[in-house]
Each structure stands twice: as C-alpha cells, then as structure tokens.
C-alpha cells in the first residue's frame with residue numbers, strides 16, 4: 101500500500117515536471133487516455149499511471165533524465181499488436197508509446213539500408229520501399245498495424261522467413277535509451293561488423309526489457325523480378341505436410357503457409373476455386389526471383405504436390421489475386437472466433453522434420469481434451485500458430501483447453517522445438533519458460549537484464565516469472 105502511494109506520488113511529480121520542462125512531450129494522465137494504453141492483443145490488461153508519447157529522441161532522453169529521481173516502472177509500447185502481453189504495463193507506472201516517432205529518416209539504396217524511427221508502421225516501410233524497387237523482407241501478418249520497434253523488440257517473423265529469415269537478419273544498428281538515462285549506439289551501417297559484442301542482436305528480441313529502441317538501421321534488398329503465389333488444396337494434412345518436406349528438400353520458396361483441417365474449413369468459401377469440398381488442408385506457396393528460376397521452381401513444386409495427391413493447384417493471376425489470397429490468410433486469426441469465443445493462441449516452432457509429428461500430436465490433444473484446435477502458419481520454417489478454441493465462461497471447457505496447452509508445450513519441447521517462434525514470452529508464457537531453459541541459463545539472462553537495467557524498471561514482470569531489481573534496496577541508491 102505504502103509502495104503504491106509512493107509510486108502514485110512519484111508519477112504525479114514526474115507528470116508535473118515533464119509538462120514544465122519538456123512541453124513538446126505528450127503527457128497524459130486522465131483515465132480515458134490511460135485505458136487506451138492498457139492492453140495489447142493478448143488477454144492481459146493493466147492500466148498505466150501515466151502515458152507519454154515522445155516525438156523525438158531528445159525529448160525521451162530528457163524525460164529519462166527526469167525520472168532518475170523517481171524510478172517507476174516503464175513499459176515501451178509500439179502499436180500494441182503483441183500477442184504475449186509484452187506491452188501491457190503490469191506493474192503500472194509509465195507507458196512510453198513510440199507511435200509519434202514514425203519517420204523514415206533515410207533510405208540509402210546504394211548502401212542497401214534504411215534508418216527509421218521505431219514507430220514507423222511496418223507496412224508503410226514496405227510500400228514506400230517498393231516504390232523505389234527495394235523491399236524489407238520481414239512481413240508479420242500484422243504488418244498493416246504493427247511498428248518496426250515492436251518487430252525488433254519481438255524479433256518478429258512472417259511468411260517470407262523461409263527464404264529471407266526474420267527481423268534479426270535485417271537489424272544492422274540500433275540506438276537505445278537505458279532506464280538509467282544512458283544512450284547506446286549499437287552496430288552501424290555496415291553489413292559486417294565484429295567490433296566487440298553484437299549488442300544490437302541482443303536487444304533484438306529483448307521484448308522491451310533492456311531498453312527503449314529509438315532508432316534502427318535496417319538492411320533492405322532489391323525487389324525480386326517476379327513473385328508468384330500458388331494455392332494448393334490437399335485431401336489430408338499429411339499429404340500437404342509431406343509435400344512441404346519434399347519441396348524444402350529441393351527448393352527454397354520465399355513462403356510456405358499451411359492451414360490445417362479446421363482452418364481450411366473456415367476459408368473454403370472464400371477461395372477462388374470451385375472444387376473445395378474435399379479439401380482438408382491448404383498450402384500457400386510463394387516463389388520469387390528471376391522469371392526463369394520461378395518457372396523452374398513452380399514446375400518442381402507442382403510435380404511434388406501432384407505426386408502427393410493435391411486436389412487442385414492454382415497460381416494467382418497477378419499481384420491483385422495474390423494480395424486477395426494473402427488477405428484470406430491474414431484474416432484467418434479473427435475468423436477463428438466463428439469456432440468458439442475464446443482462443444488460446446500459441447506460436448510454437450519445431451525443427452522442420454518434426455512438423456508432421458507435431459500435427460499428429462495436435463489431433464491427439466484435441467481428442468484427449470475435447471477441444472477444437474485450429475493450426476496454421478509459417479510451416480516453411482517450422483512455426484505454427486496453434487489455437488485451442490474454448491469458452492472462458494465455461495469452466496470445464498476452459499480448464500480442458502488449459503490442460504491441452506500444457507501438454508502441447510511438453511510435446512513441442514520433446515520434439516526439440518521452442519514454446520515461442522515469434523510472439524515472445526511476455527506475460528503469456530513466463531510460467532513455461534523454465535521448462536525450456538535451465539536455471540543456469542535463466543539466471544544468466546537475468547544478469548544480462550540487470551546489467552542494462554540495474555534498477556529493474558524497464559518493462560518489469562515480463563519474460564521472467566519472479567525476481568528482478570525493481571523495488572529492491574539497490575533502487576534506493578538512485579532516489
């Protein structure tokens with residue numbers, strides 16, 4: 101109680117001083133505004149005591165200097181599309197929204213890089229580069245609404261990870277502000293750089309727990325000459341997944357997306373194909389490169405799919421039809437609510453060779469726990485979004501689904517996989533992380549956090565189940 105009162109007083113004082121000393125910083129403390137920054141796309145909700153929105157790094161730097169006398173929890177936020185609760189201010193304190201820092205600062209085609217603010221919407225960067233004949237490969241399905249800062253903090257991936265990798269493959273340099281007011285410039289503008297530790301890589305995927313990313317230098321690539329999207333329907337999940345394995349043995353398409361039986365049923369009516377009734381599984385395969393190579397790969401992919409009894413193969417007629425097919429894939433997540441009102445969504449990943457075993461296990465979990473499971477996603481890199489569909493208001497159904505999740509994680513680990521391929525640990529998966537990482541590894545990670553965030557105020561309560569320096573005696577030294 102006493103701590104809460106101290107925090108409330110500190111936040112009030114911070115707001116007063118920030119308004120006085122940094123007038124261009126947006127500082128919001130009314131309940132309505134604070135409620136707007138209390139959630140992401142997970143089920144978590146926690147209202148911050150204050151919200152600040154800087155428009156420039158200098159403003160944020162001055163704000164960080166100002167809070168040194170009153171250390172309270174800080175939660176960096178992008179567009180709050182995260183699925184693991186990472187941007188939810190669970191310990192209250194200050195939500196720092198980066199949405200006003202949204203400039204593409206420099207496009208250097210000759211150096212194959214861009215320099216951006218963290219609040220740039222990913223899709224905006226995509227569109228603006230494509231006009232110049234370049235592209236930034238990471239393509240999370242949320243690209244129309246998420247920010248590059250959030251992508252870097254979560255090390256986001258997307259369908260094109262099969263060929264092009266994920267966000268960390270494109271981060272050349274970062275500028276970050278630490279909780280104690282230090283500013284770090286990490287990496288730079290070169291494609292190679294081995295001067296010291298690769299701290300830019302360490303901050304990529306750090307879920308806002310080490311510092312606030314204020315600027316990023318990202319690698320870009322020339323747009324491929326041709327892109328072709330192939331829609332393939334299969335009579336069974338096994339025939340689709342066998343095709344994936346055989347394709348990857350020979351070729352590297354830019355994307356291979358999978359839908360299981362449940363997901364395929366949801367989208368059947370929207371497909372530009374007549375004969376979809378017997379389809380139990382679906383693949384979207386994108387091939388890119390020079391035209392002759394694309395045609396060559398298409399030929400191999402088609403032969404493999406036919407050999408595995410594909411019901412139909414349909415190459416999209418041009419970019420418009422391809423976009424429509426991608427939209428069907430991107431809208432699948434909300435469509436799941438037609439099955440049940442609550443979705444427990446987990447972004448697990450397994451080695452490519454174990455995907456078929458995983459999908460077989462999902463069928464068993466679904467039966468054992470009487471829960472409909474719809475899975476789909478980036479199968480070309482072993483990453484599936486597994487959705488256990490339930491009803492939070494029906495305790496028996498919900499309890500069953502939760503047990504199913506627990507078994508799912510055990511199965512994923514026994515298949516040498518990871519409990520998170522792209523959404524991060526945040527709040528949602530803290531409880532299971534010790535199952536994947538040893539005590540020694542977790543404690544080494546904790547030490548890394550303590551090194552960059554000695555007073556433990558940077559996004560506390562995330563990744564690690566317990567502990568942290570926030571509120572400990574060490575923080576008193578700084579007050």
Ligand SMILES: Cc1cc2nc3c(=O)[nH]c(=O)nc-3n(C[C@H](O)[C@H](O)[C@H](O)COP(=O)(O)OP(=O)(O)OC[C@H]3O[C@@H](n4cnc5c(N)ncnc54)[C@H](O)[C@@H]3O)c2cc1C
Nearest residue numbers: 178179180181182186241247249250251253256257308313
């Ligand atoms: C429909 C839908 C589809 C999705 N598809 C994908 C997908 O295909 N692939 C994928 O990887 N994810 C996907 N996601 C999840 C989500 O969009 C990504 O995790 C995205 O990277 C989050 O970006 P954001 O701007 O919304 O970040 P937020 O949700 O606001 O924040 C995410 C984390 O990043 C931290 N953070 C944000 N900005 C900064 C900063 N400047 N400095 C330090 N830390 C920061 C926050 O503290 C938090 O821990 C999807 C989400 C939705 C709703």
